[in-house]
Amino acid sequence: LSAHRAVDVVGLDADDTLWHCEDGFNRAIDEFVEVLAPSSALGDAEHIREALDRTERLNLPLFGYGVKAFTIAMIEAAAMISDDRLTARMVDQVVDIGKRLFAEPVVLIDGVAEVVARLAPDYRLVMITKGDLLHQERKISESGLARHFDAIEVISEKDPATYRRVLHELRIDPAGFVMVGNSVRSDVLPVLSIGARAVHVPYEVVWAHEVAVHDGSVPELASIRELPAWLRDGDAR
Amino acid sequence: LSAHRAVDVVGLDADDTLWHCEDGFNRAIDEFVEVLAPSSALGDAEHIREALDRTERLNLPLFGYGVKAFTIAMIEAAAMISDDRLTARMVDQVVDIGKRLFAEPVVLIDGVAEVVARLAPDYRLVMITKGDLLHQERKISESGLARHFDAIEVISEKDPATYRRVLHELRIDPAGFVMVGNSVRSDVLPVLSIGARAVHVPYEVVWAHEVAVHDGSVPELASIRELPAWLRDGDAR
Numbered sequence: 177l178s179a180h181r182a183v184d185v186v187g188l189d190a191d192d193t194l195w196h197c198e199d200g201f202n203r204a205i206d207e208f209v210e211v212l213a214p215s216s217a218l219g220d221a222e223h224i225r226e227a228l229d230r231t232e233r234l235n236l237p238l239f240g241y242g243v244k245a246f247t248i249a250m251i252e253a254a255a256m257i258s259d260d261r262l263t264a265r266m267v268d269q270v271v272d273i274g275k276r277l278f279a280e281p282v283v284l285i286d287g288v289a290e291v292v293a294r295l296a297p298d299y300r301l302v303m304i305t306k307g308d309l310l311h312q313e314r315k316i317s318e319s320g321l322a323r324h325f326d327a328i329e330v331i332s333e334k335d336p337a338t339y340r341r342v343l344h345e346l347r348i349d350p351a352g353f354v355m356v357g358n359s360v361r362s363d364v365l366p367v368l369s370i371g372a373r374a375v376h377v378p379y380e381v382v383w384a385h386e387v388a389v390h391d392g393s394v395p396e397l398a399s400i401r402e403l404p405a406w407l408r409d410g411d412a413r
Numbered sequence: 414l415s416a417h418r419a420v421d422v423v424g425l426d427a428d429d430t431l432w433h434c435e436d437g438f439n440r441a442i443d444e445f446v447e448v449l450a451p452s453s454a455l456g457d458a459e460h461i462r463e464a465l466d467r468t469e470r471l472n473l474p475l476f477g478y479g480v481k482a483f484t485i486a487m488i489e490a491a492a493m494i495s496d497d498r499l500t501a502r503m504v505d506q507v508v509d510i511g512k513r514l515f516a517e518p519v520v521l522i523d524g525v526a527e528v529v530a531r532l533a534p535d536y537r538l539v540m541i542t543k544g545d546l547l548h549q550e551r552k553i554s555e556s557g558l559a560r561h562f563d564a565i566e567v568i569s570e571k572d573p574a575t576y577r578r579v580l581h582e583l584r585i586d587p588a589g590f591v592m593v594g595n596s597v598r599s600d601v602l603p604v605l606s607i608g609a610r611a612v613h614v615p616y617e618v619v620w621a622h623e624v625a626v627h628d629g630s631v632p633e634l635a636s637i638r639e640l641p642a643w644l645r646d647g648d649a650r
Contacts, residue, residue, distance in 0.1 A: 238512060238515055238516065239481060239515065239547070240545075240546075240547035244476060244481035244482060244485060244545075245481060247485055248481060248484055248485065248488075248508065248511070251485075251488050251504060251508065252504075252505070252508050254504075255501040255502075255504040255505055255508075256501070258501060259501050260500070260501065262499070262500065262501040262504065263497070263499065264492035264493070264495060264496050264497065264499040265492075267488060267489075267491075267492040267499065267504065268489070268492055271485060271488065271489050271492075274485070275475060278475055278476065279475065308477075308481075308545075308546075309477075309545075309546045309567060309568075309569050310476070310477035310569040313569055327582070330546060331546075332546050332547040332550055345564075
């Protein structure tokens with residue numbers, strides 16, 4: 177038996193935990209390279225990727241996460257990469273990459289629909305996710321999962337202060353809360369730091385900005401399919 | 414005496430109700446015209462404004478409200494207006510207009526600081542606003558008003574269904590709720606339609622997208638300074 181109380185509220189990250197996301201960004205980056213490569217003053221695909229990544233990082237503190245911020249970064253990077261070879265047609269193509277990414281249909285990760293439906297009767301489920309508010313609302317609504325969630329929180333940063341505020345607003349005791357997500361940096365470490373529990377379910381692709389250094393002691397599941405047993409068998413305690 | 418119960422919760426819109434917003438967009442549009450005019454294939458300033466406005470409207474269902482969506486619309490409109498005269502420098506200038514608008518300091522509307530401080534002890538105050546989540550959070554934090562509000566809700570659309578959901582989540586009875594805002598279309602009509610009360614406090618500039626047709630029976634105050642007396646004297650009942 178553990179000194180902790182049992183888990184009664186499960187927080188779930190959305191992008192790359194419930195549905196695929198990062199692979200869409202990666203396809204968009206490939207398309208961006210294809211549009212830019214013929215006019216690049218910077219050289220090969222690797223340099224184009226680096227220029228885009230640098231622009232995204234520089235804009236993060238101002239514009240935050242999500243497809244709209246990413247679209248603006250692509251346009252800025254395109255202007256820098258092509259310089260006097262930039263054309264209106266290239267700008268249109270780049271904006272279209274962003275629009276297609278925004279409108280992409282939601283594809284659930286294998287096992288998610290079953291696991292969420294199985295947990296819903298026994299736990300209070302809350303979705304805690306970053307990104308564009310409008311985009312996340314649309315994805316949640318399309319996913320068919322909304323009815324299983326008691327609350328849906330779209331936040332702009334996943335740091336300890338924001339988790340503390342969200343749990344307080346939702347009247348959730350950290351001692352009975354576990355957060356589930358694909359990012360050690362965003363879904364696990366800040367949650368552990370406020371005295372709640374967290375479990376890492378890695379996604380097939382890791383966004384470079386989300387890589388975190390940790391000592392390997394973070395609980396990890398190979399698939400979200402293992403979550404109900406992990407919660408039930410007390411490994412979460 | 415009225416058949417209604419007394420108001421105990423006051424909802425306040427933020428942009429152009431608590432702080433200036435639309436005038437910043439208007440300055441940004443003037444700067445956009447200045448950047449585009451020399452290369453415009455469309456003619457004068459009025460045509461440039463119309464092209465931008467059309468692009469914004471076309472993008473609204475996809476990208477929603479806020480400075481990031483506006484920045485993307487400016488870039489698309491610039492590509493269309495300048496066509497083969499578009500340069501990387503112009504794209505940079507347009508992106509910069511968006512970045513400066515995003516980073517603009519919050520300026521409270523006259524009387525707001527006093528009125529909010531005066532209402533806070535007697536009413537539960539909630540802020541209900543549209544726009545970019547990150548941008549609104551930053552403005553709320555900068556405004557110095559956050560401590561007076563019991564809840565802050567950033568939503569993507571101000572329609573009856575969304576107001577109903579927000580009031581339900583915050584456990585607010587519509588019969589005791591009044592919404593205060595500068596837009597008849599977003600802050601008044603949808604709120605009246607769910608059985609709550611609302612009062613219109615016009616801003617000096619009305620965004621064309623927010624113009625609504627109504628029969629003139631909507632309660633209106635000349636200034637937010639009149640709100641405490643209006644609530645107290647029962648005109649809200």
